[in-house]
Amino acid sequence: MKKTTRLLFIFLILALSACAAQPSPQTPNSADSAPVLRSFPIRYAQHFTLEYGDGYKKLTVTQPWAGASEPMVYILVPRGSAAPANVANAQVLETPARSFVAMSTTYFPFLEKLGKLDALVAVDDATYTYNPQVREKVSSGAVAQVGGGAGGGSVNVEKLLELQPDLIMTSASGSPELDAHPKLLEAGLPVVINADYLEQSPLGRAEWGIFIAAFFDMEEQAARDFDALVRRYEAAKALTEGLSDRVTVFTNTDYQGTWYVPGGESYAALLLKDAGARYVFESQPGYGAAPLAFEAVFDAARDADFWLNVGFASDLDSLLTMDARYAEFKAFARGSVYNYNARVTETGGSDYFESGVANPDIILKDLIRIFYPELLPEHTLYYYQKLN
Amino acid sequence: MKARPDKTTTIRGPAARGWVIALFAIILAAAFVVSLSLGSVSIPLKDIIGILLGKPALKESWTTIILNFRLTKALTALLAGAALSVAGLQMQTMFRNPLADPFILGINSGASLGVALAVLAIGTTGSILMAGISTAGDLGLAIAASIGAGLVLGLILLVGRQVRNPTTLLILGLMFGYAASAVTSLLIYFSLPERIQAYTVWSYGSFSGVTWSQLRVMAPVILVGLAVTIFLPKPLNALLLGEEYARSMGVDVRWTRVFILLSASVLAGTVTAFCGPIGFIGVAVPHLCRNLLHSANHKSLLPAAALLGGALALLADAIAQLPGSQFVLPINVVTSLFGAPFVVWVIIKQRKGRTSFSV
Numbered sequence: 001m002k003k004t005t006r007l008l009f010i011f012l013i014l015a016l017s018a019c020a021a022q023p024s025p026q027t028p029n030s031a032d033s034a035p036v037l038r039s040f041p042i043r044y045a046q047h048f049t050l051e052y053g054d055g056y057k058k059l060t061v062t063q064p065w066a067g068a069s070e071p072m073v074y075i076l077v078p079r080g081s082a083a084p085a086n087v088a089n090a091q092v093l094e095t096p097a098r099s100f101v102a103m104s105t106t107y108f109p110f111l112e113k114l115g116k117l118d119a120l121v122a123v124d125d126a127t128y129t130y131n132p133q134v135r136e137k138v139s140s141g142a143v144a145q146v147g148g149g150a151g152g153g154s155v156n157v158e159k160l161l162e163l164q165p166d167l168i169m170t171s172a173s174g175s176p177e178l179d180a181h182p183k184l185l186e187a188g189l190p191v192v193i194n195a196d197y198l199e200q201s202p203l204g205r206a207e208w209g210i211f212i213a214a215f216f217d218m219e220e221q222a223a224r225d226f227d228a229l230v231r232r233y234e235a236a237k238a239l240t241e242g243l244s245d246r247v248t249v250f251t252n253t254d255y256q257g258t259w260y261v262p263g264g265e266s267y268a269a270l271l272l273k274d275a276g277a278r279y280v281f282e283s284q285p286g287y288g289a290a291p292l293a294f295e296a297v298f299d300a301a302r303d304a305d306f307w308l309n310v311g312f313a314s315d316l317d318s319l320l321t322m323d324a325r326y327a328e329f330k331a332f333a334r335g336s337v338y339n340y341n342a343r344v345t346e347t348g349g350s351d352y353f354e355s356g357v358a359n360p361d362i363i364l365k366d367l368i369r370i371f372y373p374e375l376l377p378e379h380t381l382y383y384y385q386k387l388n
Numbered sequence: 389m390k391a392r393p394d395k396t397t398t399i400r401g402p403a404a405r406g407w408v409i410a411l412f413a414i415i416l417a418a419a420f421v422v423s424l425s426l427g428s429v430s431i432p433l434k435d436i437i438g439i440l441l442g443k444p445a446l447k448e449s450w451t452t453i454i455l456n457f458r459l460t461k462a463l464t465a466l467l468a469g470a471a472l473s474v475a476g477l478q479m480q481t482m483f484r485n486p487l488a489d490p491f492i493l494g495i496n497s498g499a500s501l502g503v504a505l506a507v508l509a510i511g512t513t514g515s516i517l518m519a520g521i522s523t524a525g526d527l528g529l530a531i532a533a534s535i536g537a538g539l540v541l542g543l544i545l546l547v548g549r550q551v552r553n554p555t556t557l558l559i560l561g562l563m564f565g566y567a568a569s570a571v572t573s574l575l576i577y578f579s580l581p582e583r584i585q586a587y588t589v590w591s592y593g594s595f596s597g598v599t600w601s602q603l604r605v606m607a608p609v610i611l612v613g614l615a616v617t618i619f620l621p622k623p624l625n626a627l628l629l630g631e632e633y634a635r636s637m638g639v640d641v642r643w644t645r646v647f648i649l650l651s652a653s654v655l656a657g658t659v660t661a662f663c664g665p666i667g668f669i670g671v672a673v674p675h676l677c678r679n680l681l682h683s684a685n686h687k688s689l690l691p692a693a694a695l696l697g698g699a700l701a702l703l704a705d706a707i708a709q710l711p712g713s714q715f716v717l718p719i720n721v722v723t724s725l726f727g728a729p730f731v732v733w734v735i736i737k738q739r740k741g742r743t744s745f746s747v
Binding site for chain 1: 427428452578590592718
């Protein structure tokens with residue numbers, strides 16, 4: 001019985017999305033009068049779409065979490081206007097959002113670029129926040145902490161009900177015990193799932209800025225920013241394309257004999273590839289991290305030129321005290337060890353994981369500067385630092 | 389192969405028990421060789437022997453892999469397996485409880501709390517203690533775990549001298565464990581995901597994280613802990629028959645108990661400090677020994693547990709390395725997944741209604 005209703009529901013969604021996918025010759029200005037949907041160009045991100053309908057915007061998160069069977073649909077209407085018909089399976093939100101709750105630090109750089117950090121009224125937990133403005137707002141009490149982010153813990157529903165934000169943005173894992181959104185939806189709060197972390201392409205992840213901007217009716221501006229970012233990224237990438245002699249790189253550290261090695265299609269591996277390096281484990285399938293034996297990594301990466309992303313280590317000595325065998329790597333002996341912790345707070349907030357999502361061009365330039373300093377002599381390292 | 393009745397009777401003689409223990413020693417030696425020769429990187433046995441004899445290998449990295457990775461790992465597994473099995477045997481006898489393991493008194497939870505404090509709280513607390521631990525280098529985690537385990541041990545010894553009933557002691561140990569676990573959970577709750585990963589990986593247990601400089605500390609402590617058990621067979625045999633009986637035999641029960649607690653806890657605590665919580669071996673090996681030796685005499689049980697424990701830890705680790713593939717499995721997965729059916733088989737085959745605790 002339950003199964004049939006669910007099947008019917010899926011069928012309904014499919015039928016609706018089939019209708020929605022009708023191509024349309026309409027221009028953006030006439031979107032208000034057009035009965036069919038026109039899609040906003042999304043070039044790299046794989047997990048969301050933005051379309052315009054008659055007096056509303058339709059944002060679809062095609063994969064809200066890994067393995068999700070159904071998309072999440074959000075209908076955005078101008079404040080005060082009625083929701084369109086036939087959107088029973090979607091959440092309706094009014095735009096532009098006047099107040100925003102961020103359950104992940106990765107939304108801050110996008111808000112900042114849009115000049116919308118003032119709309120921020122609450123975050124999950126500011127302990128690991130890098131953005132100085134946000135930290136300032138939290139310590140002054142202008143921004144509340146409500147828990148329930150990816151770090152775990154339960155969300156303070158009462159506080160959120162009191163704040164009555166226009167929008168709560170969060171990520172989801174798909175298991176109701178861990179996620180905050182089912183409880184928030186139950187309380188009638190406007191919660192939106194952001195799945196940026198599922199994107200493996202660095203540009204795709206940055207394109208989620210358009211998703212956030214849509215709630216402020218600023219997607220055109222965000223798209224222009226993104227186009228400029230793509231041009232900067234591609235220009236940097238082009239520098240390394242003619243190289244015949246490529247450096248070899250490996251990443252991460254050992255944990256008690258197990259070395260988690262990111263797959264060849266992962267975010268980290270794609271950045272290394274675009275920076276003109278040969279990732280030692282580029283043939284490791286997929287994007288998840290595989291638990292390899294320390295000796296397997298040692299065998300493959302002993303002679304590699306560079307060693308990157310070494311966890312918490314901020315100098316070579318502290319790396320060596322974790323495991324004396326690290327000294328056997330050639331990259332260690334040459335002093336070619338770099339970590340992404342140039343910008344961290346005392347409490348452990350890391351800007352690489354925060355604004356890095358919005359600035360893949362800067363990460364790429366950091367990497368190129370590390371691997372081939374002569375290609376970018378002017379660039380100074382931003383997220384990365386050399387370990388001494 | 390079915391156990392024949394005549395074999396069962398011959399094995400009861402002390403001489404036969406000596407032969408079984410010698411057999412365990414041979415199994416241990418074989419397991420050591422297997423552990424050295426299997427791994428993610430395939431290295432021919434001929435080269436391994438050459439490397440151990442100090443000859444240059446075909447590939448330079450092989451020398452490092454054998455000497456700095458596999459040899460340390462094999463020695464660690466051997467020592468850890470022996471220590472946990474002997475500690476488990478002592479605990480099972482003292483509490484006369486077949487389900488007792490080396491960690492029954494919360495030593496494990498104490499060690500976990502120490503590590504959780506060191507791994508998860510660095511950065512959020514500026515305390516001198518934590519700063520000291522993080523600068524202690526590769527002994528940092530071990531020191532943190534030892535402090536945690538030592539704290540719980542101290543509490544138990546303190547209470548152990550006051551409390552007469554071992555069951556009360558058992559319950560108190562459980563309570564200490566719960567309290568320590570609660571604090572650990574609280575730390576995890578407020579921590580960075582990457583740090584939680586570091587803690588989680590530690591809690592999986594591993595023999596491969598131990599380096600030579602750590603072995604230099606771990607090996608002497610365990611060897612001393614094992615050596616002092618030479619004095620224990622008699623009191624342990626007496627305790628097996630109950631405290632009243634032991635007392636009537638002239639055993640100072642209170643001090644014996646403190647001595648056993650100290651020895652077992654130092655053994656279990658040291659292993660946990662360096663390798664993380666390693667389950668199963670400490671509870672299973674004593675049972676295996678009792679069943680294979682058909683004896684409850686600790687004079688043969690203690691050396692048998694040390695040898696068989698070391699051998700099983702080595703074999704479990706060899707399986708965990710998934711020879712031929714690049715992947716590794718957590719050691720606790722292997723000990724439980726492969727070890728449990730094996731122990732069930734041995735016990736069902738050999739037990740025939742006898743309880744392990746009858747003499």
